[in-house]
Amino acid sequence: MKRLPILFAIALCMVHVAFAALQDSLITPQFFGIDPFAGEVGWPQFFQLLAEDNFNFGLVGFGTGWEKIEPSPPQNGIHFYDWSALDERMKIVVESGRMADFDILCRSEWATKVTYSQMGSCNMSPPKEDADSDPSWGMTAYQAWGDFVYNLVERYDGDGIDDAPGITSPALRYLHLGNEPEAPEHFVNCGGSPEIYDRMSAATYEAAKRANPNLPAVRGRSNPGNIFDDNPDEATLRARGADYLDFLSTSLRLGRDHFDIFAINFKTTTQVSFPL
Numbered sequence: 001m002k003r004l005p006i007l008f009a010i011a012l013c014m015v016h017v018a019f020a021a022l023q024d025s026l027i028t029p030q031f032f033g034i035d036p037f038a039g040e041v042g043w044p045q046f047f048q049l050l051a052e053d054n055f056n057f058g059l060v061g062f063g064t065g066w067e068k069i070e071p072s073p074p075q076n077g078i079h080f081y082d083w084s085a086l087d088e089r090m091k092i093v094v095e096s097g098r099m100a101d102f103d104i105l106c107r108s109e110w111a112t113k114v115t116y117s118q119m120g121s122c123n124m125s126p127p128k129e130d131a132d133s134d135p136s137w138g139m140t141a142y143q144a145w146g147d148f149v150y151n152l153v154e155r156y157d158g159d160g161i162d163d164a165p166g167i168t169s170p171a172l173r174y175l176h177l178g179n180e181p182e183a184p185e186h187f188v189n190c191g192g193s194p195e196i197y198d199r200m201s202a203a204t205y206e207a208a209k210r211a212n213p214n215l216p217a218v219r220g221r222s223n224p225g226n227i228f229d230d231n232p233d234e235a236t237l238r239a240r241g242a243d244y245l246d247f248l249s250t251s252l253r254l255g256r257d258h259f260d261i262f263a264i265n266f267k268t269t270t271q272v273s274f275p276l
Helices: 001-026 044-050 084-095 116-121 141-154 194-211 233-252
Strands: 058-065 098-107 171-177 217-222 262-266 272-273
Touching: 058 233, 098 141, 098 217, 141 171, 141 194, 171 262, 194 217, 194 233, 217 233
Parallel strands: 058 098, 098 171, 171 217, 217 262
Antiparallel strands: 262 272
């Protein structure tokens, strides 16, 4: 029974120290975010309304699955990417004078441990870590994931090198490494663990920093509410709450070299990020 408050105190202390050290310079309206992208319609109108009302919120919850850009594995080390849909989104972000906090989701039918039928409910799937499932790929799934991350960051960082058409300024404010990794439906139910998440974060972080060392990498936003898949009784609440904090504490300890910022979702439409 004492484990829960102890773990909570550890996590809270880690956040509080970082927050106290930098709050004077970082707590601004842009520190909070809006997640408007439940659908594909109305993006320009949404940004226009924000401008008219002088909202300076940051943009969060905006991301893509790997499988949408590289639905098939590379052949003999050659990738076949389709950036068209994401290019259009990023152009709208840049033209609005904003930047995106990008959720990069490690999910692809050919390169993960879960079946295709599970993909719809699993925001993150650990890539296969063994040798190529098919020698014709010319690389492992982890190498393919690193290439994808590198190319995505290079395409939208606005540094004038290999940028997408229409990207004339940085489109990425933060790169979120995954999304709420403690949530069963996002990661745990798909074979995830703090150790696997750390390896995924390492592969993502290293590829992103190779493309742009100045892009802050955020540990996938933590949301205490998402650990519960049902309406739990008090005993379940305590047990699952302890599981959540245990996962979080372990993940923070393991991954400190693989992300720059730890972020929390307080609600589905707001977040706060704490540099570590």
